[in-house]
Amino acid sequence: MVKVLLVDDDVDLTSLLSQYLMREGFDVNTVQDGEAGVAEAISNDYALVVLDIMMPRLSGIEALRRIRAASAVPVLMLTARGDNIDRIVGLDMGADDYVPKPCTPGELVARIRAILRRVEGRGSATTSAQRVLQVGDLSLWPGSRRATWRGAPLELTGTEFRLLEVLARHSGQLVSKQDISQQAFDRPLARFDRRIDVHISSIRQKLGTRPDGQSWIQSVRGLGYQLLED
Incomplete structure (x- = not known):
């Protein structure tokens, strides 16, 4: 049971x-x-x-x-x-x-x-804690909610971790905010809910910018977000 x-x-x-x-x-x-x-x-x-x-x-x-x-x-x-x-x-x-x-x-x-x-x-607690989700210099351990960026610990809130995990699992792909809400929080996106946008902005700051000066997380207005792979 x-x-x-x-x-x-x-x-x-x-x-x-x-x-x-x-x-x-x-x-x-x-x-x-x-x-x-x-x-x-x-x-x-x-x-x-x-x-x-x-x-x-x-x-x-x-x-x-x-x-x-x-x-x-x-x-x-x-x-x-x-x-x-x-x-x-x-x-x-x-x-x-x-x-x-x-x-x-x-x-x-x-x-x-x-x-x-x-x-x-995500599998059993033990397996999940050991399994790493790797996207470029980003490493996520969903089972233990641990993250590193370029080899250094990446401090994320619980909400930020779930959002980044969703984007990492679909790296290189555009993910709609509705899909992000469903996968991260298992609920549809509420009308006028800006929480995802606010937390994505915080994650962007923590990741910094790419060599070309752009953000690692790209947005398409009105559609969603995409985590770039390299």
């Missing part, structure tokens, strides 16, 4: 969600505060962690930071509906997705399965 950890101080909600998840075939454990959630997440072999943002003792954002420092386990954030700041911060720090609260159990299960499909598509 797939092991899932629920970290939320709302006892009634975690009881409801855990019962539904167990009926759907998941092995579920629950804890009610951030510190206990971090300890449990990094000490046991969970396939995924569901982490609430607003919790006592330790916020979900800080809990995510500590989990990411020790583990690449997929993390799904539970956010207050419309709480864009925490949602964006969570994704940038390495969360795999988010679900606004209140959410239905069916919606949560759908997002969990979508994340697990992405993880399974």
Whole structure:
């Protein structure tokens, strides 16, 4: 059975969600505060962690930071509906997705399965951590979310890593923003959503320019982006 950890101080909600998840075939454990959630997440072999943002003792954002420092386990954030700041911060720090609260159990299960499909598509955790995605001087290790550029560590946020990984897997090809959103976040691009553009701009700055002065990531207005191979 797939092991899932629920970290939320709302006892009634975690009881409801855990019962539904167990009926759907998941092995579920629950804890009610951030510190206990971090300890449990990094000490046991969970396939995924569901982490609430607003919790006592330790916020979900800080809990995510500590989990990411020790583990690449997929993390799904539970956010207050419309709480864009925490949602964006969570994704940038390495969360795999988010679900606004209140959410239905069916919606949560759908997002969990979508994340697990992405993880399974990369192979086992051990294999993925060792497999490198190489494009010119860029090296990406999706399993461990590590990157190097020209032999030096490349510091990327969680969102930046996912976007660059999509472009690297299609290097030399134009990828539409709609496809980038689907592959990086497993959701369609929302109307007027400029998040991809903002993060691509940040990645460009970190990569610097080509010998000809152009960016390594080319854009075609209204269509998408392309990572140049050399």
